[in-house]
Amino acid sequence: MVKLLKGLKPFTLSIVIIFTFTFIRTITELFLPTLMSDIVDTGIVEQDIGYIAKVGAIMLLIAGLGALCSILTSMLSAKTGSAFARDLRNKVFEKVENYSLKEFDEKGTASLITRTTNDITQVQNLVVMLLRMFIRAPLMAIGGIIMAINKNPNLSLIIIVVVIVLGIIIGLVASKSIPMFKSMQVKIDKLNLVLRERLTGIRVIRAFNKVNHENNRFNDANKDLTNTAIKVNKLMACLTPILMLLFNFTTIFIIWFGSFKINNGAMQVGDLMAFIQYVSQIMFSLIMLTMIFILIPRASASAIRINEVLEVVPEINDPTKPIETGSKRGYVEFQNVSFRYNNAEGRALEDISFNANPGEVTAIIGGTGSGKSTLVNLISRFYDVTKGKILIDGVDIREMSQGYLRKKIGLVPQKAVLFSGTIIDNIKYGKEDASRDEIVKACEIAQATEFINDMKDKYDSVISQGGTNVSGGQKQRLSIARALVRKPEIYLFDDSFSALDFKTDAKLRQALNKEIVDDTIIIVAQRVTTVMNADRIIVLDEGRIVGMGTHKELLSSSDVYKQIVSSQLSEEELA
Structure with missing residues (x-):
């Protein structure tokens, strides 16, 4: 006190x-x-x-x-x-x-x-x-x-x-x-936890007829208090x-x-x-x-x-004398990186090494729980590696200030997050001083222009809290536009195309390839069609790299990749 x-x-x-x-x-x-x-x-x-x-x-x-x-x-x-x-x-x-x-x-x-x-x-x-x-x-x-x-x-x-x-x-x-x-x-605390879960998970609760169950949980916590x-x-x-x-x-x-x-x-x-x-x-x-x-x-x-x-001392802190210059631009390198979540039994990632270079698309694919999103979180330094190094532009990211590091990165998270405000407000989250022309161009590349123009107030249309008045695919495209307007050195797309139909997905990737020529792109995806044209595909399985190469190379060298491909594409499509 x-x-x-x-x-x-x-x-x-x-x-x-x-x-x-x-x-x-x-x-x-x-x-x-x-x-x-x-x-x-x-x-x-x-x-x-x-x-x-x-x-x-x-x-x-x-x-x-x-x-x-x-x-x-x-x-x-x-x-x-x-x-x-x-x-x-x-x-x-x-x-x-x-x-x-x-x-x-x-x-x-x-x-x-x-x-x-x-x-x-x-x-x-x-x-x-x-x-x-x-x-x-x-x-x-x-x-x-x-x-x-x-x-x-x-x-x-x-x-x-x-x-x-x-x-x-x-x-x-x-x-x-x-x-x-x-x-x-x-x-x-307990009452707030139950209430928060009830409100955020209302769709799932109703879909599985668990309203009475959640009511009982809330009543128990409420009666206890x-x-x-x-x-x-x-x-x-x-x-x-x-x-x-x-x-x-x-x-x-x-x-x-x-x-x-x-x-x-x-x-x-x-x-x-x-x-x-x-x-x-x-x-x-x-x-x-x-x-x-x-x-x-x-x-x-x-x-x-x-x-x-x-009094909590954050695990991740800026160094006393941060290094904020590198001799390169947009180079990402993993050197024998391992990571384990707090109190977890095993490691989420084990001995990961690869390079992602400017002008190239590096794709990461693997089954559920293979460590794909964890890898992206490590690049953004939301967590620190347990072992090894992550270098950006030749500098260990732990030697950079977090602000400087994240200015280099345009992240589109796995779960698209929008904030209450207008469409312009949400896209300006990536760059505060972005002009309207820059915003429009980013939305065009993200294939968001069509549905924005159909809205009553267009770019001044209001997004409700959590983006509940737009669809999942629309949220993903606005999130992609938010990252594009930032014009960073490194783009991280964490399963950011999952809610898009195949046609929109293809058009978006084509527009990206034309626009982002000198930047580094790292894509995490579940769809083979999203990654098959990448310059480098990294196959993860249980936190380890089990394959690395182009689509054709992996078809002949990686059994895990071959299984993923065969589960999604027909023989005609493979041919």
């Missing part, structure tokens, strides 16, 4: 102003009972209307000043707390943006969303409460005790007993609530009536013992009324502290989870 609260440093001036207003407000509240005591003991007893009016006017001014300070304190506290939470969310988001895919896999998307939203909100609530109550509660408690002792030292012994009892109650509640608050945050929330809220709900009961009994004892002192002439009626008000202020300040203690366990649990995100 302390680490996170250091983020309040930019708001030092606001905090000083808040504390100043809080101090003034507390002093005004402590001063009012004494003035009321004077009105009773002097004005009313002596029936001095002028004195009552005079002191009453002073009380109104003091109360008005206190109210103004209260309003300003609340406004500044809310503003500072919101700004602190905004900065913390930005900090967490920027940190997560620098994660490698390994860290994403470990933390989980649902948990990261919860930590960025719900957990930061819990910390924000505590910060606002601290700003409003941190100075006021102790000042009011200490000031109330001093003023109460000033009115009657003997009667003040009751306060000591009350404080001890209240401390025991708060301690018991805190010891029970802290574990439950920690548990609640974990259960919110609800039951924990009910338990902790029951515990907190008991606290308020106990505190009020304690306050009422304290008031009864004060009036009981105070009445004897008034009869004995040791105390005046006004002083007893002021004493009761000071005790109520002390009790109120202790209740405020209790509210803070209620928030602290949950906020502390959230702070731990936020710090876990911020």
